[in-house]
Amino acid sequence: QVQLVQSGAEVxxxxxxxxxxxxxxxxxxxxxxxxxxxxxxxxxxEWVGRIIPTLGVVNYAQKFQGRVTITADRSASTxxxxxxxxxxxxxxLYYCARDDNAMGTTDSWGQGTLVTVSS
Amino acid sequence: DIVLTQTPLSSPVxxxxxxxxxxxxxxxxxxxxxxxxxxxLQQRPGQPPRLLIYKISNxxxxxxxxxxxxxxxxxxxxxxxxVEAEDVGIYYCMQATQFPPLFGQGTKLEIK
Numbered sequence: 001q002v003q004l005v006q007s008g009a010e011v012x013x014x015x016x017x018x019x020x021x022x023x024x025x026x027x028x029x030x031x032x033x034x035x036x037x038x039x040x041x042x043x044x045x046e047w048v049g050r051i052i053p054t055l056g057v058v059n060y061a062q063k064f065q066g067r068v069t070i071t072a073d074r075s076a077s078t079x080x081x082x083x084x085x086x087x088x089x090x091x092x093l094y095y096c097a098r099d100d101n102a103m104g105t106t107d108s109w110g111q112g113t114l115v116t117v118s119s
Numbered sequence: 120d121i122v123l124t125q126t127p128l129s130s131p132v133x134x135x136x137x138x139x140x141x142x143x144x145x146x147x148x149x150x151x152x153x154x155x156x157x158x159x160l161q162q163r164p165g166q167p168p169r170l171l172i173y174k175i176s177n178x179x180x181x182x183x184x185x186x187x188x189x190x191x192x193x194x195x196x197x198x199x200x201x202v203e204a205e206d207v208g209i210y211y212c213m214q215a216t217q218f219p220p221l222f223g224q225g226t227k228l229e230i231k
Binding site: 095100110111112 | 154
């Protein structure tokens with residue numbers, strides 16, 4: 001089973017940018033898509049976007065269009081999520097997750113990365 | 120856009136008793152390929168979500184058989200036949216039939 005390990009917690013100023021990484025082990029990276037999901041404190045799950053590394057295809061939720069960029073480095077088996085123009089409402093746990101097309105859902109999740117936006 | 124509505128939002132259950140969570144979609148979740156991409160995830164306190172059920176009723180690897188999923192079209196249900204202490208957490212339904220993938224608002228399962 002694929003295991004996903006994310007980068008550590010970040011504290012950022014409003015208006016700045018953050019990058020969160022997600023390194024995969026097990027399985028063949030790139031043959032599946034990686035989604036990013038966030039969870040604000042005490043709130044539910046919100047889908048941010050995904051990448052299919054082998055195809056270079058990226059999809060974003062409309063809410064984040066223009067502020068989020070998802071990329072992948074196949075040689076490093078790592079996906080990245082960049083979020084810019086940060087505001088306090090972006091304070092959340094950001095998860096990466098592996099998508100299984102056959103099951104039509106996410107079957108492995110990273111441990112989460114806490115991004116705190118505060119002046 | 121699709122809206123997923125879970126009920127109840129909170130479910131106090133006695134250990135050993137059954138529990139049931141409903142997920143209702145504002146639109147049919149039947150995909151053009153004939154599959155219904157409705158899954159259930161469990162999030163224990165302080166943990167990332169964990170897949171329990173996919174395509175309505177298929178248990179993921181390692182998931183105890185006390186968990187079951189059912190439903191069709193727009194109405195879906197997750198049932199726990201006998202609640203155990205480790206089942207405490209928040210349960211989410213998720214649809215991936217239409218873009219973008221969407222989660223229900225979550226149902227908090229707690230022990231009475």
